[in-house]
Amino acid sequence: xxxVHDMGGMHGMGPVxxxxxxPVFHSEWEARVHALNIAxxxxxxxxxxxxxxxxxxxxxxxxxxxxxYEKWLRGLEMLLVENGLVTAKELxxxxxxxxxxxxxxLRPSEVASYLRVRRLARLDDKVARKFKPGDSVLTHNDHxxxxxxxxxxxxxxRGVIDRDHGVFIFPDTHAMTRDKKPQHCYSVRFxxxxxxxxxxxxxxxxxxxxxxxxxxxx
Amino acid sequence: MSxxxxxxxxxxxxxPLSGPALRAKAxxxxxxxxxxxxxxALDELIDTYETKVGPRxxxxxxxRAWVDPAYRKRLLExxxxxxxxxxxxxxxxxxxVVLENTPKVRNxxxxxxxxxxxxxxxxxxxxxxxxxxxxxxAVIDPRxxxxxxGGEVPENVEVRVWDSTAELRYLVLPERPEGTEGWSEDELAxxxxxxxxxxxxxxxxxxxxxx
Numbered sequence: 001x002x003x004v005h006d007m008g009g010m011h012g013m014g015p016v017x018x019x020x021x022x023p024v025f026h027s028e029w030e031a032r033v034h035a036l037n038i039a040x041x042x043x044x045x046x047x048x049x050x051x052x053x054x055x056x057x058x059x060x061x062x063x064x065x066x067x068x069y070e071k072w073l074r075g076l077e078m079l080l081v082e083n084g085l086v087t088a089k090e091l092x093x094x095x096x097x098x099x100x101x102x103x104x105x106l107r108p109s110e111v112a113s114y115l116r117v118r119r120l121a122r123l124d125d126k127v128a129r130k131f132k133p134g135d136s137v138l139t140h141n142d143h144x145x146x147x148x149x150x151x152x153x154x155x156x157x158r159g160v161i162d163r164d165h166g167v168f169i170f171p172d173t174h175a176m177t178r179d180k181k182p183q184h185c186y187s188v189r190f191x192x193x194x195x196x197x198x199x200x201x202x203x204x205x206x207x208x209x210x211x212x213x214x215x216x217x218x
Numbered sequence: 219m220s221x222x223x224x225x226x227x228x229x230x231x232x233x234p235l236s237g238p239a240l241r242a243k244a245x246x247x248x249x250x251x252x253x254x255x256x257x258x259a260l261d262e263l264i265d266t267y268e269t270k271v272g273p274r275x276x277x278x279x280x281x282r283a284w285v286d287p288a289y290r291k292r293l294l295e296x297x298x299x300x301x302x303x304x305x306x307x308x309x310x311x312x313x314x315v316v317l318e319n320t321p322k323v324r325n326x327x328x329x330x331x332x333x334x335x336x337x338x339x340x341x342x343x344x345x346x347x348x349x350x351x352x353x354x355x356a357v358i359d360p361r362x363x364x365x366x367x368g369g370e371v372p373e374n375v376e377v378r379v380w381d382s383t384a385e386l387r388y389l390v391l392p393e394r395p396e397g398t399e400g401w402s403e404d405e406l407a408x409x410x411x412x413x414x415x416x417x418x419x420x421x422x423x424x425x426x427x428x429x
Contacts, residue, residue: 008330029239035263121385209384
């Protein structure tokens with residue numbers, strides 16, 4: 001979706017500001033929101049791509065005004081309701097209408113092992129690659145309403161396959177319909193000038209990870 | 219989202235139960251009452267991210283690569299496996315790629331679409347990495363951003379920006395600074411900064427050449 005989360009190349013955002021103290025969390029609630037997101041993911045009601053798409057759907061003005069963990073809180077509320085763990089009424093009232101029936105809950109003793117689980121986006125499926133390193137490609141000029149990993153700044157652009165990472169889940173469909181649509185994911189190199197014109201350095205480049213479904217031969 | 223703060227950087231403490239703090243507490247209470255979340259597991263998760271993961275992990279990887287050419291080779295060829303040799307695996311580091319800086323190439327990592335970052339080796343990302351200015355500017359004006367954050371890049375050095383749009387996570391292998399010949403792996407790990415491993419700064423030896 002052409003959301004405000006797709007920020008690459010936007011102007012007017014100001015300087016990159018560095019905090020002096022850089023605490024991991026700035027207040028207790030930020031820490032709780034981070035932990036709640038992980039503890040709720042334990043129920044496997046949604047995938048990582050649906051999680052990302054939830055935050056992308058925060059209305060633009062709110063998205064820009066929200067701090068990082070406000071976005072994660074807002075996204076989690078959406079995911080809980082949309083996937084049936086919590087009702088909208090419960091979220092509003094704060095009072096449970098029904099208790100979850102016999103579900104497994106992440107326990108403190110399981111935290112360390114749960115965080116070490118490799119939730120692989122990489123798949124074992126045998127899928128032929130459409131491109132090999134060195135091939136020239138043209139990215140799709142496509143503006144889907146749903147989730148996509150092809151940012152606006154790299155649509156309809158020419159690049160070169162730098163490396164083939166193997167077969168991965170395709171997030172664009174996985175976020176919308178849970179369809180993994182296994183296919184190759186590549187690092188694609190774009191000359192900075194192809195993306196940004198003459199103001200960019202002729203020496204520089206931008207690499208994006210893109211999938212077969214984003215690319216045509218050029 | 220009723221209570222926005224103009225300056226999240228200056229904020230150390232929220233007012234008691236204002237906006238998001240109140241919402242977060244209400245949500246946690248609801249999830250605990252419904253039997254979906256164990257609050258003690260939340261404590262354990264928070265402790266993990268505050269005290270057990272962080273850029274010290276990545277610094278050990280870099281220092282090893284600086285002293286051990288065979289490890290460096292493994293790291294550049296199969297970063298996930300080479301990093302797993304240290305036991306650094308799991309969430310947000312499932313598939314790792316290491317990018318080698320050279321005198322002619324500087325690598326910089328960003329996530330323009332969200333906040334992707336290699337948690338097992340660097341911990342949770344700093345606020346600036348997740349901020350709109352960095353996400354917006356790193357791809358279109360990397361030299362300007364580098365100038366602000368870590369020093370100007372000479373015109374004859376190539377800048378490669380890596381936008382983390384997939385589930386691959388990137389770690390920059392900075393150049394070993396001059397003047398660190400003969401340093402131990404532990405001493406070297408001390409000078410590897412988080413920013414050098416994101417690629418916005420270079421590793422520097424304090425009082426270079428004086429040891």
